[in-house]
Amino acid sequence: MKNNNLIFFLTIFLSLSCDLNNKNFFPSVSGLKWMYSIVIDSSYTGKSYKKRIMVTNLNNTRKGNVVEFSKLYSDGSYYTYQINKNKIMRTSVILAFDEGIVEPVEKIIYPDISFNKKEWKVMEQLFLVKGFQPPLLNVKPRSKFEMNYKVSKQDHQIKINDKIYEDCIEIKGKGSTDFIGDTRSGPINVEIENIEILCDGIGLVKQIRSEKTNASAFGNMTLIKDLMSFN
Numbered sequence: 362m363k364n365n366n367l368i369f370f371l372t373i374f375l376s377l378s379c380d381l382n383n384k385n386f387f388p389s390v391s392g393l394k395w396m397y398s399i400v401i402d403s404s405y406t407g408k409s410y411k412k413r414i415m416v417t418n419l420n421n422t423r424k425g426n427v428v429e430f431s432k433l434y435s436d437g438s439y440y441t442y443q444i445n446k447n448k449i450m451r452t453s454v455i456l457a458f459d460e461g462i463v464e465p466v467e468k469i470i471y472p473d474i475s476f477n478k479k480e481w482k483v484m485e486q487l488f489l490v491k492g493f494q495p496p497l498l499n500v501k502p503r504s505k506f507e508m509n510y511k512v513s514k515q516d517h518q519i520k521i522n523d524k525i526y527e528d529c530i531e532i533k534g535k536g537s538t539d540f541i542g543d544t545r546s547g548p549i550n551v552e553i554e555n556i557e558i559l560c561d562g563i564g565l566v567k568q569i570r571s572e573k574t575n576a577s578a579f580g581n582m583t584l585i586k587d588l589m590s591f592n
Contacts, residue, residue, distance in 0.1 A: 384528060384561040387449060387474055389430040389442075391421040395564065396590040405493045405580030413589070448472050462486070463503045476530055480511040485536065489572040489582035490551060497542045497578045506538035508555065519558055521566060521587050528561035542576065549576045563591050 394417050401410045415435040422429050428444040429452070437457030443450045449471040454462055464486040472481045485508045492500035514531035534555040539548035551574050558567040568586040 384475070386476070386530060386559040386561060386564060387444065387471070388562060388564055389418060389421055389428055389444060391418050391430065393418040394590075394592055395588060398587050398589050400585045401489065402583045402585075403491075403493070403580060404582075405577075442470075444474065447474055449474055461503065464505050476512050476515070476532075480509070483508050483510060483534070485553075487538065487540070487551060487553070487572055489570065489584055490540075490574060490579055491582065492542060492578050493580065494578040500542055502540035502542065502549075502551075504538040504540045504551070506536045506553065508534040508536040508553065510534040510555075513556075517558065519560075519567060522589060526558075526560045526563065526566050529558050529566065530560075531556065531558045542578065549574055549579065563588070 394415060396413060396415050399412050399414060402408075403410075413435075417433045419431045419433050420429070420441075426445065429441065430444075431439060431441045433439055434457070439453075439455040440451060441453040443452055448469050450467065450469050452467055454466050456462065464484050468484060470483060472478055484505060486503050486505050487501075488503075490502055492498055510532050511534075512530060513533045514529075517529040517531050519526050519529055534553075534557075536553045538551050538553070540551070541547075542549050551572055553573075554569075554571050556567075556569045557565060560566050565586075566588040568584070570584045570586075571581065572583075573581040
């Protein structure tokens with residue numbers, strides 16, 4: 362009886378693993394387009410900043426087992442990636458704005474595109490936190506920190522803008538860092554959380570990122586990114 366139970370659970374595990382291996386959460390075909398709505402909320406102002414952004418896949422090339430492709434954003438930013446040995450690496454960044462990037466430009470973002478690896482770490486930076494009071498008005502810290510990611514849901518279903526997406530996976534990341542906003546005060550702590558939902562054949566359909574501080578001059582910032590269309 363015990364052997365039968367063991368065989369049953371092994372069969373289920375292997376079928377799930379094979380199923381994930383057959384999914385494509387990172388479509389790289391040239392010409393694919395994603396349109397997203399983005400809402401950024403500030404607890405300090407109580408207001409929301411809304412915009413739309415389109416992402417287009419460009420320049421897909423293959424050299425042996427390595428696939429290289431680029432993503433052009435409608436704000437003019439340009440990112441290049443490699444899929445190599447089941448990993449996605451960012452290899453270059455050209456930003457359309459001059460706020461800079463302090464995290465490593467070349468880095469592995471997803472170490473396992475089939476998500477058989479359930480936990481990993483990625484070096485990131487702050488990009489939501491902003492000062493709202495003098496002398497910290499418009500201060501935008503760019504501290505680096507390590508985000509700890511893990512797979513939180515598999516075979517997930519989600520509804521966005523009245524459209525239901527199947528075969529999705531949810532990942533959650535947590536991190537923390539400090540920065541000096543004013544030399545007259547001590548370091549300001551920031552707690553970061555990031556949720557991404559990726560669906561088979563589509564990629565990212567939703568992101569929720571928060572950067573929360575313990576300083577009244579900065580408050581808490583939240584970004585919500587929803588897929589509007591994909592083709």
